[in-house]
Amino acid sequence: MSVNERETRASSLPDPFVPIRRSLRERIGRPKVSVVLSVVWLLIVIAWAIIPQAFTPLDPIAGNAAQAQQPPSLEHLFGTDATGRDMFTRVVYGSINSLSGALIAVSVGFVIGTAIGVIAGSSRRILDDILMRIVDVFLAIPSLLLSLSIIILLGFGTAQAAIAVGFTSVAAFARLSRSEVVRVRGSDYVEAAFASGGRFPVVLWRHVLPNSLTAVLALAALQFGTAVLSISTLGFLGYGAPPPTPEWGLMIAEGRNYIATAWWLTTLPGAVVVLVVLAANRVSAAIAAKGRIS
Amino acid sequence: MPSPRRLIAGLATATVLALALAGCSANASTPGSGSSSETGKPVTGGSLVYLEHQAITGLYPPGAGFYPNGGIVNNIADRLVYQDPKTLEFEPWIATKWESNADATEYTFTIRDGVTFSDGTPLDAAVVAKNFDLYGLGDAARGLTVSEAINNYQSSEVVDKNTVKFHFSAPSPGFLQATSTINSGLLSSKTLDLPFEKFGPGNAANIIGSGPFTVDNEKIGTGLDLVARKDYKWAPKSWSNQGRPYLDKIQITVTPEASVRVGALLSGQAGLIRDVEAQDEKQVTDAGFQVYAAQTNGVNNGLSLRFRNEKLSDIRVRQALIAGIDREELVKTIYTKNYPLATSVLSKTALGYVDTKDAFAYDPKKAATLLDEAGWKLGSNGIREKDGQPLTLVVNEAAPQPRSFDALTLVSQQLKKIGVDLQILKADAGTYAKAIQDANQVQIYHSMVGRADLDVIKSQFYSKNRNTLLNRDNADQSIGDPKLEELLQAVASTADPKARIEASQTVQKYLADQAYVIPFFEEPQVFATANFVHGFSSESVGRPSFDAVWVDKQ
Numbered sequence: 001m002s003v004n005e006r007e008t009r010a011s012s013l014p015d016p017f018v019p020i021r022r023s024l025r026e027r028i029g030r031p032k033v034s035v036v037l038s039v040v041w042l043l044i045v046i047a048w049a050i051i052p053q054a055f056t057p058l059d060p061i062a063g064n065a066a067q068a069q070q071p072p073s074l075e076h077l078f079g080t081d082a083t084g085r086d087m088f089t090r091v092v093y094g095s096i097n098s099l100s101g102a103l104i105a106v107s108v109g110f111v112i113g114t115a116i117g118v119i120a121g122s123s124r125r126i127l128d129d130i131l132m133r134i135v136d137v138f139l140a141i142p143s144l145l146l147s148l149s150i151i152i153l154l155g156f157g158t159a160q161a162a163i164a165v166g167f168t169s170v171a172a173f174a175r176l177s178r179s180e181v182v183r184v185r186g187s188d189y190v191e192a193a194f195a196s197g198g199r200f201p202v203v204l205w206r207h208v209l210p211n212s213l214t215a216v217l218a219l220a221a222l223q224f225g226t227a228v229l230s231i232s233t234l235g236f237l238g239y240g241a242p243p244p245t246p247e248w249g250l251m252i253a254e255g256r257n258y259i260a261t262a263w264w265l266t267t268l269p270g271a272v273v274v275l276v277v278l279a280a281n282r283v284s285a286a287i288a289a290k291g292r293i294s
Numbered sequence: 295m296p297s298p299r300r301l302i303a304g305l306a307t308a309t310v311l312a313l314a315l316a317g318c319s320a321n322a323s324t325p326g327s328g329s330s331s332e333t334g335k336p337v338t339g340g341s342l343v344y345l346e347h348q349a350i351t352g353l354y355p356p357g358a359g360f361y362p363n364g365g366i367v368n369n370i371a372d373r374l375v376y377q378d379p380k381t382l383e384f385e386p387w388i389a390t391k392w393e394s395n396a397d398a399t400e401y402t403f404t405i406r407d408g409v410t411f412s413d414g415t416p417l418d419a420a421v422v423a424k425n426f427d428l429y430g431l432g433d434a435a436r437g438l439t440v441s442e443a444i445n446n447y448q449s450s451e452v453v454d455k456n457t458v459k460f461h462f463s464a465p466s467p468g469f470l471q472a473t474s475t476i477n478s479g480l481l482s483s484k485t486l487d488l489p490f491e492k493f494g495p496g497n498a499a500n501i502i503g504s505g506p507f508t509v510d511n512e513k514i515g516t517g518l519d520l521v522a523r524k525d526y527k528w529a530p531k532s533w534s535n536q537g538r539p540y541l542d543k544i545q546i547t548v549t550p551e552a553s554v555r556v557g558a559l560l561s562g563q564a565g566l567i568r569d570v571e572a573q574d575e576k577q578v579t580d581a582g583f584q585v586y587a588a589q590t591n592g593v594n595n596g597l598s599l600r601f602r603n604e605k606l607s608d609i610r611v612r613q614a615l616i617a618g619i620d621r622e623e624l625v626k627t628i629y630t631k632n633y634p635l636a637t638s639v640l641s642k643t644a645l646g647y648v649d650t651k652d653a654f655a656y657d658p659k660k661a662a663t664l665l666d667e668a669g670w671k672l673g674s675n676g677i678r679e680k681d682g683q684p685l686t687l688v689v690n691e692a693a694p695q696p697r698s699f700d701a702l703t704l705v706s707q708q709l710k711k712i713g714v715d716l717q718i719l720k721a722d723a724g725t726y727a728k729a730i731q732d733a734n735q736v737q738i739y740h741s742m743v744g745r746a747d748l749d750v751i752k753s754q755f756y757s758k759n760r761n762t763l764l765n766r767d768n769a770d771q772s773i774g775d776p777k778l779e780e781l782l783q784a785v786a787s788t789a790d791p792k793a794r795i796e797a798s799q800t801v802q803k804y805l806a807d808q809a810y811v812i813p814f815f816e817e818p819q820v821f822a823t824a825n826f827v828h829g830f831s832s833e834s835v836g837r838p839s840f841d842a843v844w845v846d847k848q
Contacts, residue, residue, distance in 0.1 A: 083703045260577055
């Protein structure tokens with residue numbers, strides 16, 4: 001009677017005419033502890049970004065000088081900085097900068113990169129060559145150098161840093177999506193679609209694009225973690241949000257002169273960045289291993 | 295692109311390494327053996343590693359006020375007279391005696407025999423005259439500026455091989471002290487013919503003086519070596535070392551990160567470091583190392599309010615800013631006892647100091663009232679507004695000053711409470727240099743200047759010197775407050791010593807009354823030495839002197 005029993009029966013006796021529809025739970029399988037922890041951690045950080053005031057009653061910018069440079073305690077989970085600002089509050093309020101920045105960066109890379117890849121992969125003529133050589137050039141430049149060059153042109157700031165980081169992943173997205181498109185385009189159903197009179201853009205949109213996106217989506221999840229790290233790097237170097245904005249990379253940079261006297265100023269924000277990146281990588285690895293979830 | 299697995303592995307390794315390193319430095323801070331007492335016979339020979347905060351920008355003496363430059367010039371160039379850093383009295387150095395006329399428009403110096411530059415040429419009256427002709431008049435064609443220490447200079451006159459006379463167009467009572475500063479470091483005739491660029495980074499070894507050290511092995515932006523002159527024997531009488539410098543070599547390495555400097559000192563990699571930040575002092579003394587906080591005896595570290603900006607042109611706004619800043623909390627939170635709270639625009643140890651601390655009292659209620667009266671009403675976001683314009687002001691981060699950024703962050707938190715939005719300008723060198731010259735971009739300027747003479751106040755505020763208030767507008771060259779100019783002129787050009795002190799005090803009071811400045815603290819230059827380093831001292835504004843330094847570890 002239960003859904004499970006019915007499905008077990010169905011899978012033991014496959015009906016060739018009814019497509020097998022497994023539940024979401026079945027498709028994910030038994031979740032690993034590390035994946036669950038990663039997802040929970042990412043959800044917490046996303047909640048920090050959306051409703052920071054639910055996690056801390058304090059102001060990330062106004063400090064209390066009487067409580068400057070206090071080590072972590074129950075009152076100040078991550079301690080306080082040189083001017084008495086609560087570090088936990090700053091980390092919580094800082095998550096919006098890092099997460100929205102990473103989202104912009106991944107979107108830029110995903111949209112532009114996939115567009116280039118699909119056009120190159122489906123045209124397979126001189127256009128393909130031109131686009132791929134441009135991508136080669138992008139791949140040849142170290143990504144940090146590339147993002148620094150772009151940010152010098154765009155000016156400093158959170159959004160600018162995000163766009164600069166996004167551009168560095170355009171090449172990776174373009175390469176991957178092109179190879180997928182080339183694979184899908186040679187398949188029988190695409191040939192069939194063309195043979196039955198489908199026009200090029202329609203076939204591209206209806207058949208090629210959806211079927212080549214899986215791998216690209218996994219890459220997007222992976223890029224999210226990398227983007228958080230890159231944006232923090234730019235923030236650390238002073239190219240991101242201007243102070244006193246609580247940005248993770250900037251906080252680590254500001255705390256580095258206190259590494260011997262107030263370890264919590266760099267260590268704890270640094271640990272948060274490391275955990276977010278690790279969690280995002282773990283989740284993307286899980287997605288890649290399981291294929292499509294939705 | 296690195297694979298995700300490798301990326302994670304790399305990250306984990308980096309984290310573990312960082313933690314291990316942090317552990318190492320904690321271990322290294324256990325107290326070393328021995329004390330830093332100055333007993334024992336000085337040892338000749340050996341070398342010292344000196345970690346400097348910033349790289350040199352140029353060694354043209356009048357422009358060498360920047361500490362990394364001054365630290366070099368102080369050791370490679372001698373001066374006519376020597377100013378004792380403690381008593382601020384003068385004694386012979388290259389000049390054996392000197393005299394001036396009653397209204398300080400004529401100075402005569404007798405030059406010591408037998409002094410040579412490091413290139414072998416003799417230091418005589420003619421080359422001294424050539425030095426001061428350049429420093430006193432500048433050379434616009436070569437881009438060489440007039441020294442801010444020398445006022446009203448007219449001409450020199452070589453009387454004989456050992457006598458030189460200087461003439462001034464108006465009284466120049468500060469000239470004797472000026473000859474003792476690093477801005478008047480004596481250079482060889484050939485060096486004085488160089489254009490501005492040749493004084494810059496990469497050419498330090500070509501700057502020839504007669505001092506106890508010469509420059510060698512310069513690496514641009516990274517550091518240089520000071521090598522002892524074995525034939526140096528014309529030190530001022532009061533120096534403990536009358537012969538050649540004890541050390542053979544001082545290796546100066548630029549180390550911008552404060553935590554790295556302290557770590558290197560504590561682990562024994564460096565013998566001397568400059569700019570020990572306030573938060574690290576305890577760590578250094580706890581480890582049994584010596585901290586030297588040499589006072590700079592000049593204009594205090596503080597803010598200049600650029601009154602020609604529209605928002606700051608109202609004295610009530612300026613007074614409100616002063617009343618809104620809790621200087622005591624600032625000094626207590628960010629600094630240590632080596633940074634005494636300022637009580638005037640000048641340091642207590644500066645010549646001509648007068649107490650004006652009542653003008654800088656903290657009173658947030660008064661600040662709010664003043665801003666209300668000036669028409670700045672509290673907006674919905676907590677920031678005051680007038681005619682739709684928010685009360686947003688920009689202050690520069692003064693990178694050479696100790697903990698400038700932390701201090702300004704705290705000030706901005708304090709000002710937020712009275713509804714003022716203070717932004718801190720943090721920018722690349724080019725953007726920064728341009729912005730600080732424009733009162734519309736930077737309304738509040740954070741700086742200080744050290745010099746042990748009454749003229750120091752003129753150096754900071756006079757329109758043709760540092761012009762920190764931007765009293766002279768850079769766009770149209772107009773002067774906003776002619777009275778201030780007149781008062782500053784009087785400090786530099788009054789011959790009577792008593793009247794000159796009064797003139798300086800008038801300026802200090804005027805600056806306080808007009809609410810042009812907010813002094814924070816009396817700035818020290820904080821050095822720290824390892825236990826094996828002895829005999830370290832600094833000149834009258836805290837620049838290091840290496841002549842008598844010796845080490846007993848090899």
